[in-house]
Amino acid sequence: MLIQNRGDLTYADVTPRGLYMGRRNFLLGALGTYGAVALWKRLPGWMAGAVTGSVPRPLGNLVPSPFSTTETATPAGYVESYNNFYEFGTDKADPSRNAKNFVTSPWTVSVEGEVAKPRQFSMDEILKLAPLEERIYRHRCVETWSIVVPWIGYSLSNLIKLVEPTSKAKYVAFESYYDPRQMPWASKAGIQIPYLEGLRLDEAMNPLTLLCVGMYAETLPNQDGAPVRIVVPWKYGFKSAKSLVKIRFVKSEPLTTWDMFRGFGGMPEYGFYANVNPHVDHPRWSQAKEHRLGGGLFARPIPTLMFNGYGDQVASMYAGMDLRKYF
Ligand SMILES: Nc1nc2c(c(=O)[nH]1)N[C@H]1C(S)=C(S)[C@@H](COP(=O)(O)O)O[C@H]1N2
Ligand SMILES: [Mo]
Numbered sequence: 617m618l619i620q621n622r623g624d625l626t627y628a629d630v631t632p633r634g635l636y637m638g639r640r641n642f643l644l645g646a647l648g649t650y651g652a653v654a655l656w657k658r659l660p661g662w663m664a665g666a667v668t669g670s671v672p673r674p675l676g677n678l679v680p681s682p683f684s685t686t687e688t689a690t691p692a693g694y695v696e697s698y699n700n701f702y703e704f705g706t707d708k709a710d711p712s713r714n715a716k717n718f719v720t721s722p723w724t725v726s727v728e729g730e731v732a733k734p735r736q737f738s739m740d741e742i743l744k745l746a747p748l749e750e751r752i753y754r755h756r757c758v759e760t761w762s763i764v765v766p767w768i769g770y771s772l773s774n775l776i777k778l779v780e781p782t783s784k785a786k787y788v789a790f791e792s793y794y795d796p797r798q799m800p801w802a803s804k805a806g807i808q809i810p811y812l813e814g815l816r817l818d819e820a821m822n823p824l825t826l827l828c829v830g831m832y833a834e835t836l837p838n839q840d841g842a843p844v845r846i847v848v849p850w851k852y853g854f855k856s857a858k859s860l861v862k863i864r865f866v867k868s869e870p871l872t873t874w875d876m877f878r879g880f881g882g883m884p885e886y887g888f889y890a891n892v893n894p895h896v897d898h899p900r901w902s903q904a905k906e907h908r909l910g911g912g913l914f915a916r917p918i919p920t921l922m923f924n925g926y927g928d929q930v931a932s933m934y935a936g937m938d939l940r941k942y943f
Contacts, residue, residue, distance in 0.1 A: 672834035672842075675748060675768055683824060684752035685925075690763040692832045694909040699839045700757065701858055702805035703794065710801065711839035718798055718838040720859070725844060729865035730785035733778065739843050743829060745778070746770040750833070751826055756892050756924050757853040760917075762906040767847050768830035771823045781817065781865050788820040789813070789870035790846055791862035807873050813857040814870040814888065815848065816933075824849055824929055828856075850926040852890045887943040891934070892924035896943045 701711035704718075725742065728734040737745070748768050756762045776788075792811035794802060802809040819825065826847040829835065836842040841858025848855045854874050864870075874886035885899050894904045905917035923930050934942075 672830070672837050674834050675830045677748060678750045678768060678833065679747045681749040681751040683929075684750070684766075685754055685764060687752070687754065687764045689752055689766050689832075690908070690910040695763055695765055695831065696837050696839060698761070698909060700759075700853065701839055701841070702807055703792070703799040703802040703809060703811065703859075704839065705801040706805055712837075714801060715838035718842070718859075720838065720843040723843050723861075725860055725863060727775070727779050727863045727865075729789075730782045730867065731865050732780035732782060735779065737775070742775075742827070742844055746774040748829070751847075753826070753847060753849040754924050755847070755849060755853060755856075756906060756920065758886070758890070758898060758903075760901065760903070760906050761909055762920075763909050765831055766833070767826055767828045768833070769826045769828035769847070772825045772827040772846065773821045773823060775827055775863075776821060779865075784867050785865035786817055787866050787869055788815050788817060789862075789864040789866055790815075790857040790860055791864070792857050793859040793861045808876050809873070811857055812871060812873045813846070813855055814872050815855070816869075817865075818933055819848070819930075822930060822933065824926060850892060850923040850930045852886075852892060854886065855890050889934075889939070889942045891930075891939060891943075892920060893922060893939055893943065894920040895922075896940055 697712045698708045699711040700708070701715065704711040704714040721739065723739045724736045726734075726736050747770065749770055750766050750768055752764060752766045754762060755765050790813040792813075794810035796802065799809075815825065826849075828841070828845050828847045829843065831837075831840060836845065841856075841860075844860050845858040846856050846860065869888055872888060874890070875884065875888050877884070877886060879885040879899065883899055892903075897903050904920060906920045907917050908915065921927075
């Protein structure tokens with residue numbers, strides 16, 4: 617079994633009841649909650665699967681995090697059904713449908729490059745490497761939608777310290793899983809696959825950078841990056857590589873999928889840093905405002921905050937840098 621439920625603290629113990637019920641409310645909001653739950657339990661498996669994707673397992677012993685926002689979490693249904701995961705299709709609804717049978721066990725993450733102690737981690741090792749925290753983060757996609765997610769994981773720095781980066785390690789490159797047999801949509805995605813991302817070493821060491829193994833008190837659904845992904849809350853969503861298989865420490869800025877991408881007329885559209893910044897627009901749209909998923913059909917866009925509101929913890933890493941040039 618991939619996941620061991622190591623405690624008896626349930627999600628309901630650490631999370632308000634209303635949030636815990638979010639997924640069912642989203643799916644069946646028109647019905648009363650009790651009726652909805654009763655109906656949910658009767659749904660044939662294929663119907664339930666069509667909406668939620670894989671069947672995540674509960675994760676116990678979650679420690680609350682001082683880095684959590686007090687904002688209300690987005691109902692899980694949105695976070696599980698409106699995704700970017702180009703390996704499983706480019707439409708937001710594709711990953712929840714196409715990743716259903718994605719095989720994520722057994723799984724290993726290889727950590728290599730400029731480190732004194734390169735090694736492979738099994739998923740069991742990753743799950744036990746540090747206490748699992750629930751971190752409620754704002755999460756901002758470059759396409760102007762945003763969500764608030766109770767992610768589960770711990771600071772990536774815990775893993776980085778174990779492998780002991782050498783003095784030559786200045787950047788960290790992340791590589792996502794790619795299997796053309798399981799991900800036949802990837803070849804038509806129009807971007808470089810395997811999905812490559814990267815951070816500067818200090819960004820990767822920042823306590824906010826999360827090695828993420830779950831959300832909403834359960835393991836990650838396939839479409840959200842099972843079994844392990846990165847979450848970088850002050851950057852646009854594309855920096856958060858899903859379904860990680862390789863972490864490589866390198867001397868110079870690594871090539872990434874989106875800074876290699878060329879849009880209309882051969883124009884670059886995405887930079888390496890990708891810090892959330894309301895003052896630097898995307899070539900095709902303004903980045904000044906965002907739409908909170910789950911806010912209802914008539915909700916107004918809300919102003920986007922510099923560094924997605926995490927400036928106190930991260931702004932000093934960019935002191936003296938021109939963030940229009942290094943966007
Ligand atoms: N491997 C991989 N990782 C990926 C992507 C992808 O297409 N492939 N999309 C990125 C983008 S653009 C966003 S906004 C987030 C979305 O994460 P979510 O679906 O869990 O909200 O995943 C990021 N990580
Ligand atoms: Mo995104």
